[in-house]
Amino acid sequence: MIRVGVVGASGWADGSHLPALAALEAFDVTAVATTNQASADRAAAAHGVRHAFASAGELAAHPDVDLVVVSVKASQHAAVTRAALNAGKHVVSEWPLGVDAGEARELTEAATAAGVVHAVALQGHHSPSARFVADLLAEGRIGALESVALVAEGAPWGGSRILPNLVFGLDPSEGTNILTIMAGHFLAALERVAGPLAEVSARLPRTHDRVLVTGTQQTVPNATPSHVLLHGVLTSGATASVAVHGGSGPTYGGFHLKLVGSDGTLTATPAQPGMFIHWGDWDIRIGDEVLPVPDTCRTVPASVRSGPPANIAALYQEVAQAIVEGRQPHPSFETALRHHRLLAAIERSAADGIAREIS
Template sequence: MTNTTASPSVSVAPAPAAAPAAAPVRVGIVGLSARGGWAAQAHLPALRLLPGFEVRALAAGSAASARAAGAAHGVPLAFGDAASLAASPEVDLVVVSVRVPLHREVVLAALAAGKAVLSEWPLGNGAAEARELADAAAAAGVRTFVGLQAGSAPAVRYVRDLVAGGYVGEVLSTSLVASGRRWGPVFEPAGAYLLDRANGGTMLTIPFGHTIDAVTMVLGEFAELSATTAVRRQVVREEGTGRPARMTAPDQVAVAGVLESGAVASVHFRGGLSRATNFHWEINGTEGDLVITGDSGHLQQARLTVRGARGRAGVPEELPVPEHYQDVPALTPLRGTPAHQVGALYADLAADLTTGSGRVPDFAHAAHRQGLLDAVERSAATGRRVAPTGPVRTNE
């Protein structure tokens, strides 16, 4: 007789159900135009490459222009005003990409609709307006973000880590000279509104503001400063036509001060482009020096090179940015373009919405930064040293 042994019964646990894919963040862009512009140049290319986002809607100045933009860019929902876009149940995140004087109206509409909102920098037309919008956002209890994307640039993050890791030792001083690219002898027709200081889009608020935010991210805040501003070219000419126009926005901004660490800082922005140096930033320390150079003072867009020297080394040598700082593979096709930094900011924004982190500067941070710019203007107007005040966002 053959002995047979039954095979033991094996209990197989069912495979875990795949976690449902997170729903994409549905984006509505206010200011996306069929004629091009910053939203079409930077926001749209980045959003279309990044996973987790879907551009669902746009708003323009009229229903007709919105329809034209929707057709040009393949965006399904087109609205003739920002409030209608913000109220749409198809929109989760409102992106504000219009001229600075229009920010307040669009941001308030988004907050009233209870939507998360990303506003281009500067947040408001002046420090008081920025503080109003930050307070309104806090009262609404929604997530807010501001487009200070220079801090997302791989080279800037690398420099921050080099300083934090002791590459230069104790920071003794920093000096920066840069060109504003615009606000020179010739202006583009579409940029005419930037000539008027009252519109809030100036060399101080845009390239200086972006750059000084990155400087303080790397080295810390100003404890006190003194500033000089001037309009050296009071009449400039339109590109192509030669039409003269008056410029009231300063084309020279010079700031000297002391950082909270005790390091001495000097920053000088000049309008237009220089025949010599368009971006040169040095960080000098007890153990070494860092030199960051680029093609313009718009640090949020510039192509940057990092060099460094330590100890007795003489000439700074290039320090290539390690590849791991290029940590958003989807954005590889955009390297070297202004859209790359914007895309890096959106990648951080997605993480903020998913995990509750605070990687992207919010409206409170924007109001603080515009407070620093207000301190520059107050010092320039009075000739006195000024101590900037206000809360500072904690970077994660």
């Protein structure tokens, strides 16, 4: 049994990591931490957890914790991750790993030196739909892949309005915006299907210098992109075109993925309206043929509800197996670092107009 402490238990983890862990026999959530003791106590009571802390450091140091889940704001990921590594604990971090590639590199090096298992929650890597489409491509169902096109909604980021609890993300130093969060997840799902990007040429338009805080008359300055536009070349030689357009939400179209091969075209759209590409199931078609995702692509218990908990549960299954086998899971911090370098290449290309290779 792997004993887990969840830092940030009253936020995103409440509806994703905690339900996923509760469904898996290999894990026991023994501790939670939030920003104050009262909310930590409430989270512990809601999930039947023994220990509650207002300090990530105390949680990481507790002897009843083997693995620390980092599910706080991106700007706080580094501090919580370092506390876990200093305590010699395994780590699962939400994406992004850090606020930029430099911080991601430092955390990856520290995790390697600590000799622990480390993973990052890029949900698209464990999407049954993404896995199925990758298998179809590998089987040659559309022939040799020639081009990939993805159009996706990036709301709630990039629009003319912003929810009060997301205002912090308008500061690029927070590492939480349409490029890092939305495009970051979307590109990871695309690469899971079609393979890695080798080169990108990008633009990051900022349509709104100031945005309205929803429910108020207040506007606040915005220094983050409104849209993410890129063209690129995959390592296979296929071309890629991606447009992530910002908005104020809610999402309606979700995404449209088109894969053109030498012998056919595959398309994928959300099976449920408005779902992001890394969250739910896809409606997959080759020409007019509808291809349901087979049960063999699903590894988590049926009790795990669809959406983020299912793909996150699949990540934890991989983490548990990696701990048993004494290896790193996929995606690990190394995977996250490479992905941070992709985003850095997009930023550099957008700044100087030069196509960039992914280092």
